[in-house]
Amino acid sequence: KVYCDKDFVVIERLGEGAGGSVDKVKEIATGLIWARKTIPAPSAPIQQLRRELNFLANCKHPHIVVFHGTYLSAGDSLINVLMEYCEGGSLEAVRDRMREERAAVSEKVIAKIAEGCLKGLEYLKSKNIIHRDIKPSNILLTAAGIPKLIDFGVSGELVDSYAGTFTGTSYYMAPERIQGAKYSVRSDVWSLGLTLMELARTEPIYPVDLGPIELITYIVGSQPPTLDDAAGDWSDEMKDFFRQCLCLDDSKRPSPTELLQHPWILESQKRKINLARWIQQVWQWDKPSSRPQSALQ
Numbered sequence: 498k499v500y501c502d503k504d505f506v507v508i509e510r511l512g513e514g515a516g517g518s519v520d521k522v523k524e525i526a527t528g529l530i531w532a533r534k535t536i537p538a539p540s541a542p543i544q545q546l547r548r549e550l551n552f553l554a555n556c557k558h559p560h561i562v563v564f565h566g567t568y569l570s571a572g573d574s575l576i577n578v579l580m581e582y583c584e585g586g587s588l589e590a591v592r593d594r595m596r597e598e599r600a601a602v603s604e605k606v607i608a609k610i611a612e613g614c615l616k617g618l619e620y621l622k623s624k625n626i627i628h629r630d631i632k633p634s635n636i637l638l639t640a641a642g643i644p645k646l647i648d649f650g651v652s653g654e655l656v657d658s659y660a661g662t663f664t665g666t667s668y669y670m671a672p673e674r675i676q677g678a679k680y681s682v683r684s685d686v687w688s689l690g691l692t693l694m695e696l697a698r699t700e701p702i703y704p705v706d707l708g709p710i711e712l713i714t715y716i717v718g719s720q721p722p723t724l725d726d727a728a729g730d731w732s733d734e735m736k737d738f739f740r741q742c743l744c745l746d747d748s749k750r751p752s753p754t755e756l757l758q759h760p761w762i763l764e765s766q767k768r769k770i771n772l773a774r775w776i777q778q779v780w781q782w783d784k785p786s787s788r789p790q791s792a793l794q
């Protein structure tokens with residue numbers, strides 16, 4: 498189907514990032530709800546961009562956001578990517594909600610989310626893709642509380658169009674990446690570790706008001722963050738999981754596939770957890786009618 502802007506009405510702005518903006522939209526013809534990301538079209542060859550969007554369309558995995566379609570707008574200067582709208586919000590939104598309440602997410606829920614994200618990363622790796630931008634706003638939750646990865650860098654075009662706007666060091670960036678060393682899927686593991694650790698702590702891991710140089714010093718120069726001295730009654734397996742994710746030396750840091758064999762994850766895999774009820778409680782969706790609807794389930 499060939500889309501254009503007139504096919505949709507914007508319901509609300511979900512947020513704006515460095516590279517563009519995301520709206521919750523309704524497809525007029527069908528009434529279906531989508532998330533629509535709008536980013537400036539790179540000046541580089543449209544051919545490669547096509548290949549990249551094609552790849553997104555062919556990504557099928559329970560822990561990768563479902564892509565629905567793309568179209569150009571504003572005289573071909575904007576790319577619009579339609580994807581599954583995730584009602585549960587991002588881990589950033591969940592984290593902020595928990596901070597407001599001075600609470601942490603429970604260990605069993607964090608383990609389930611970890612398991613899903615690791616499977617998503619393993620899938621991307623099997624397609625020779627490194628995510629490159631794992632952080633709380635890039636892990637979304639469905640209405641059933643299932644975690645899904647978004648905004649992964651494919652070969653080039655979309656990444657490059659972001660790269661131009663990218664400034665400084667991200668809070669979630671692995672030390673080897675900050676130091677300009679070779680980037681691998683293990684760098685995603687670091688970012689995932691930090692992202693998940695934030696769910697277990699009620700306070701930011703690094704001070705939030707650090708300047709760029711101070712942030713680099715924190716990430717590269719100090720002992721990596723651990724759960725050891727954090728408030729809460731976390732199991733030894735969980736603490737070990739985070740120690741491994743946040744190993745400063747990337748050659749000693751496990752890959753997603755290796756981490757899926759970690760005792761903490763194996764234990765979680767055997768356990769049934771009602772993530773749907775959990776996310777319902779987070780957002781207090783007690784009345785079914787108060788819940789936003791997604792096109793896909």
Ligand code: ATP
Nearest residue numbers: 511512513514515516517519532581582583587634
């Ligand atoms: P950055 O540009 O630095 O990566 P970001 O991830 O916050 O930051 P965007 O990727 O533009 O920026 O996303 C904007 C907001 O929209 C984020 O809060 C993100 O979690 C939310 N969002 C993106 N896609 C979806 C989706 N499919 N369903 C629900 N919310 C989404």
Ligand code: MG
Nearest residue numbers: 514634635648
């Ligand atoms: Mg994003």
